Amino acid sequence: MSHTERDTKQIIVDTAERFFRDIGYQKTTVADIAKSLRMSPANVYRFFDSKKSINEAVLERYKREQEEAIAAIAAEDRPAAERLHDILATSFRLNVARFAGHARMQEMVCAAMEESWDAILAHIERFDAVLRRVVAEGVASGEFRPVDPAHATGCIRTAMIRFMHPLLISQCECIPGPSPDELIAFVLSALEARPKAN
Amino acid sequence: MSHTERDTKQIIVDTAERFFRDIGYQKTTVADIAKSLRMSPANVYRFFDSKKSINEAVLERYKREQEEAIAAIAAEDRPAAERLHDILATSFRLNVARFAGHARMQEMVCAAMEESWDAILAHIERFDAVLRRVVAEGVASGEFRPVDPAHATGCIRTAMIRFMHPLLISQCECIPGPSPDELIAFVLSALEARPKAN
Numbered sequence: 001m002s003h004t005e006r007d008t009k010q011i012i013v014d015t016a017e018r019f020f021r022d023i024g025y026q027k028t029t030v031a032d033i034a035k036s037l038r039m040s041p042a043n044v045y046r047f048f049d050s051k052k053s054i055n056e057a058v059l060e061r062y063k064r065e066q067e068e069a070i071a072a073i074a075a076e077d078r079p080a081a082e083r084l085h086d087i088l089a090t091s092f093r094l095n096v097a098r099f100a101g102h103a104r105m106q107e108m109v110c111a112a113m114e115e116s117w118d119a120i121l122a123h124i125e126r127f128d129a130v131l132r133r134v135v136a137e138g139v140a141s142g143e144f145r146p147v148d149p150a151h152a153t154g155c156i157r158t159a160m161i162r163f164m165h166p167l168l169i170s171q172c173e174c175i176p177g178p179s180p181d182e183l184i185a186f187v188l189s190a191l192e193a194r195p196k197a198n
Numbered sequence: 199m200s201h202t203e204r205d206t207k208q209i210i211v212d213t214a215e216r217f218f219r220d221i222g223y224q225k226t227t228v229a230d231i232a233k234s235l236r237m238s239p240a241n242v243y244r245f246f247d248s249k250k251s252i253n254e255a256v257l258e259r260y261k262r263e264q265e266e267a268i269a270a271i272a273a274e275d276r277p278a279a280e281r282l283h284d285i286l287a288t289s290f291r292l293n294v295a296r297f298a299g300h301a302r303m304q305e306m307v308c309a310a311m312e313e314s315w316d317a318i319l320a321h322i323e324r325f326d327a328v329l330r331r332v333v334a335e336g337v338a339s340g341e342f343r344p345v346d347p348a349h350a351t352g353c354i355r356t357a358m359i360r361f362m363h364p365l366l367i368s369q370c371e372c373i374p375g376p377s378p379d380e381l382i383a384f385v386l387s388a389l390e391a392r393p394k395a396n
Contacts, residue, residue: 117372121372121373121374124373124374151376151380152384154374154375154376154380155375155376155380155381155384155385157375158360158373158375158376158381159357159358159381159384159385160357161359161360161366161370162356162359168359168366172359174315174319175322175356176319176322176352177352177353177355177356178349178352178353178356182349182352182353183353183356183357186350186353186357186388187353187357187385187388189388190384190385190387190388192392194390194392194393195392195393
């Protein structure tokens with residue numbers, strides 16, 4: 001892809017994002033996006049085969065931003081429990097900033113859940129890979145009990161779903177319960193190394 | 199309320215349940231329920247002030263069934279961790295049996311989430327009360343570490359939401375992760391008493 005083509009692709013994603021946020025994913029058409037760029041729809045289709053693919057590209061950006069933020073935390077030279085805490089707290093914070101209370105943004109996520117499940121699974125797998133690495137390091141150093149890192153990662157992500165899933169953050173707001181920090185602390189205590197009894 | 203009135207109320211709830219399951223909550227009217235009982239709508243309204251109240255009575259039955267099942271487990275003379283496991287596993291099993299894959303049943307829950315939030319909160323509070331009692335007993339016996347039972351209960355319920363919430367059980371089916379038993383074991387390990395280090 002040439003430099004200009006990359007730019008064009010980027011501009012299409014920027015424009016689509018604006019439409020999805022302002023008008024909503026369902027109401028936006030590829031023709032709307034093309035028209036506002038003074039392009040033909042056929043030209044947009046040269047870059048994206050469907051509106052679904054454009055939505056995937058928009059959401060991909062948010063996911064990459066989150067993945068880069070948590071990978072940076074994972075690479076820090078700090079206790080594994082601290083890094084896990086910050087990874088989970090940062091994921092929550094970014095999801096709140098993007099999605100909480102934004103019906104249009106949540107519509108994009110709903111559409112992806114119906115149309116782009118593979119992209120969501122790929123994101124979950126990359127999220128898990130970062131958690132898994134930190135869990136494995138905590139086990140290796142003796143900071144955590146000797147759990148299987150892949151299994152523990154699935155448990156941590158599932159136990160935190162109320163604060164990790166872009167839609168549940170808003171949907172569960174009226175259910176009483178712990179704060180994100182409190183739940184993170186509780187979940188991490190499941191990993192703590194247990195000194196041997198006397 | 200006389201014996202006959204209690205029977206009539208019961209029959210209205212039975213009939214409504216059948217309509218909600220077969221036709222759907224949204225499509226059912228109080229007139230439909232009354233007609234199939236050869237009653238006037240006004241007679242139904244003597245017992246329930248709205249369709250929402252009838253839905254609450256239908257869901258109340260399911261909730262009572264679950265609450266009685268878990269209260270019986272809580273009262274057993276067994277280690278607290280075993281009882282907590284069985285309470286969570288039983289709640290999951292009853293919710294699966296009722297709601298998983300049943301779009302009409304899930305519609306009733308959705309309606310309650312929009313119209314009957316107080317009834318849902320009351321159910322959560324009764325669920326929590328059972329968990330809290332078992333957590334407190336586990337703390338008192340030294341089986342669990344000295345957590346605050348109310349706080350730990352909120353954490354357990356929130357960490358298990360993927361397997362406790364009637365709608366999430368189906369919605370999260372395609373997300374990879376632990377089985378209910380695996381997540382329960384992970385969550386309960388957060389409560390385990392830690393022997394003092396030497």
